[in-house]
Amino acid sequence: MTGVLPIALAEATKIVQAILLSGKEYVCVMRLHAEMPEDRVRSVLNEFCGTIYQRPPVRASVKRRLRTRNIYYNTFLEINGRNVLFKVGCEAGTYIRKLCYDIGEALSCSAHMQELRRTRAGPFTENTNSITLHELSYLYSQWQETNDETIPKKFIQPMEKTLENLPKIYIRDSAVDAICHGANLAAPGVLSVETDIKPNQMTAVFTQKTEAVALAKSLASTEEILDMDHGLVAKTERVLMHRGVYPKMWRGGL
Amino acid sequence: MHKIKPPWETKRKLIVKAEEETDPHFGHRPEERPIREHIKFGIINLDKPSGPSSHEVTAWVKRIMKIEKAGHGGTLEAQ
Numbered sequence: 001m002t003g004v005l006p007i008a009l010a011e012a013t014k015i016v017q018a019i020l021l022s023g024k025e026y027v028c029v030m031r032l033h034a035e036m037p038e039d040r041v042r043s044v045l046n047e048f049c050g051t052i053y054q055r056p057p058v059r060a061s062v063k064r065r066l067r068t069r070n071i072y073y074n075t076f077l078e079i080n081g082r083n084v085l086f087k088v089g090c091e092a093g094t095y096i097r098k099l100c101y102d103i104g105e106a107l108s109c110s111a112h113m114q115e116l117r118r119t120r121a122g123p124f125t126e127n128t129n130s131i132t133l134h135e136l137s138y139l140y141s142q143w144q145e146t147n148d149e150t151i152p153k154k155f156i157q158p159m160e161k162t163l164e165n166l167p168k169i170y171i172r173d174s175a176v177d178a179i180c181h182g183a184n185l186a187a188p189g190v191l192s193v194e195t196d197i198k199p200n201q202m203t204a205v206f207t208q209k210t211e212a213v214a215l216a217k218s219l220a221s222t223e224e225i226l227d228m229d230h231g232l233v234a235k236t237e238r239v240l241m242h243r244g245v246y247p248k249m250w251r252g253g254l
Numbered sequence: 255m256h257k258i259k260p261p262w263e264t265k266r267k268l269i270v271k272a273e274e275e276t277d278p279h280f281g282h283r284p285e286e287r288p289i290r291e292h293i294k295f296g297i298i299n300l301d302k303p304s305g306p307s308s309h310e311v312t313a314w315v316k317r318i319m320k321i322e323k324a325g326h327g328g329t330l331e332a333q
Contacts (some may be wrong), residue, residue, distance in 0.1 A: 005302040006327040007315050010294040019327025023261045050258060061329075072260035089260045092328070118302075121328055123262060130299045133311065137318045149289045156296035158284035162327075165261045170268075173277050191274055194266040208276035209283045226271050246280045 003118030004126055012159040014240050018215060019162055021202065022122030023072065025089045029116075030100045032082040034109035041084055044106045045074040048099065057098050069094040083114065123164035131155050159240070160212050163204040167194040169225070169234060170206050171213065176246035179205060179213050183250070184235050187228035197222040203234055212240045293321070302330050 003026070008016050032041075048071055055066045072089035079085070088096065097113045104111025119126045131139070136155065143151040171179070175189030185205060197203060197218050205213045216234035218225075225233045282288070287295065302311050308329045316324045 001330045002302055002304045003330060005300045005308055005311060005330055007298045007300050007312055008325050008327065009296045009298065009315075009319065010321055010323050012295050012297050013323055013325035015297070016325040016327050022327075024328065025260075070258045072258055097331075116331075118328075118330055120262070124299045126301065128299065130301045132301045133303060133314060133318070136298065136300070136315065140318050152289060152293060152296075153285075156293055156298055158287065158292065159295045159297050160284045162297060165264065167266055168268075172272075172274055173280060176281075191272050192268050192270045194268055196264070196266055207281055208274075209281050211281050211284055222269065226269060241281075 001116045001118070003116075004121045004124050004130060005118070006121055006124045006162070008159065008162075009156070011240075011242075012162075014238055015159045015162050015212070015215075017238060018166065018202070018204075019122050019124075021092050022165060023089065023091055023120075024094070024118060024122075025087065025120035025125075026096050027077070027085070027087050027117045027119055028096055028100065029114040030084045030086065030103065030111050031114040032084060032104065032107065032109050032111045035082055036107055036109055038076075038079050040107065041079060042076045044103055045076050045086055047106065048103055049074050052099075052102075054095060054098055054102070057095055057101075060095065062093070067093075071099075084111075087119070089120075123161060129155065129157060160206075160210060163212055163215075166202060166204040166215075167197045167218075167222075168204045168206050169193050169197075169216070170208055173207070173246055174249040176207055176213055176241070177243065177248045178250045179216075179236055180239055180241050180243045180245070182236055182239060184219075184232045185216055187225065187231055187233050190225060190233060193222050193225050195222050197225065199224075202237070205234065205236075207246070214239045214241070293319075300326075307331075 070091040075087040077085040100113040170192045171189045201218045215238040312326045
């Protein structure tokens with residue numbers, strides 16, 4: 001299996017959770033166990049769009065109970081004999097090997113996953129600054145030799161990239177350090193909010209300089225947050241920024 | 255079948271609640287971080303080769319970059 005594997009460095013490892021929970025896209029070769037007409041394959045692929053039921057495979061890292069996953073699209077690309085090439089956009093935790101097996105059952109010829117390439121993990125795609133291990137090792141030695149800082153800036157992206165698809169809440173400088181100490185976000189600290197936030201949703205708390213401060217669960221909707229003048233708007237789940245980057249402007253209580 | 259939009263196609267708008275300047279003395283815009291911090295708070299979009307496991311690939315990245323800690327986002331089976 002090849003493709004997009006975002007690797008978080010040092011302090012950025014705190015953000016891995018956000019990638020694990022984000023949607024993925026794969027290009028897959030499915031091997032049918034008997035020849036099938038193309039239109040039949042196309043229609044079954046379509047049936048596996050929307051919310052599907054999936055039982056994790058025997059070799060899985062989660063409990064093997066039936067669960068639902070969202071399939072955003074299953075795009076037929078090509079059929080060649082018994083090999084079917086298709087592209088699938090899916091929710092985190094969808095097993096493509098199992099999807100192929102289940103599609104095979106629905107086609108009543110059975111099938112298995114032959115090859116898989118991940119083309120997207122959240123905001124990371126194979127077309128956006130993706131590098132191979134060879135390129136990485138080459139660029140790293142280039143940088144060490146030349147001391148040219150534009151080199152690592154090219155192949156390493158700020159961790160904030162990871163949060164591109166999460167709804168964001170921008171806060172005052174004076175609210176930053178309290179969040180870094182684990183406090184929840186209160187309404188007066190909020191400067192701006194993105195649309196479509198619903199309560200109990202993962203959001204990213206940002207400074208005005210667009211630095212990530214924390215991952216937080218919303219406690220109110222966008223509309224409510226805009227209306228609130230006191231009270232908590234989000235519960236801090238994972239602090240991403242170091243303490244002391246912004247000044248401590250909150251009073252230490254007892 | 256009910257269609258569900260992928261999260262990466264969701265477009266959001268920003269609504270301002272209050273205005274305030276940010277003090278340039280504190281923090282940095284992510285793209286302007288000093289190089290050491292850029293790496294410390296950085297992420298590599300690696301194109302994983304076939305063969306080694308995601309875990310092994312992550313270990314290689316650590317070795318190449320000479321860093322102590324790294325983590326990958328979502329296992330891709332080896333094979």
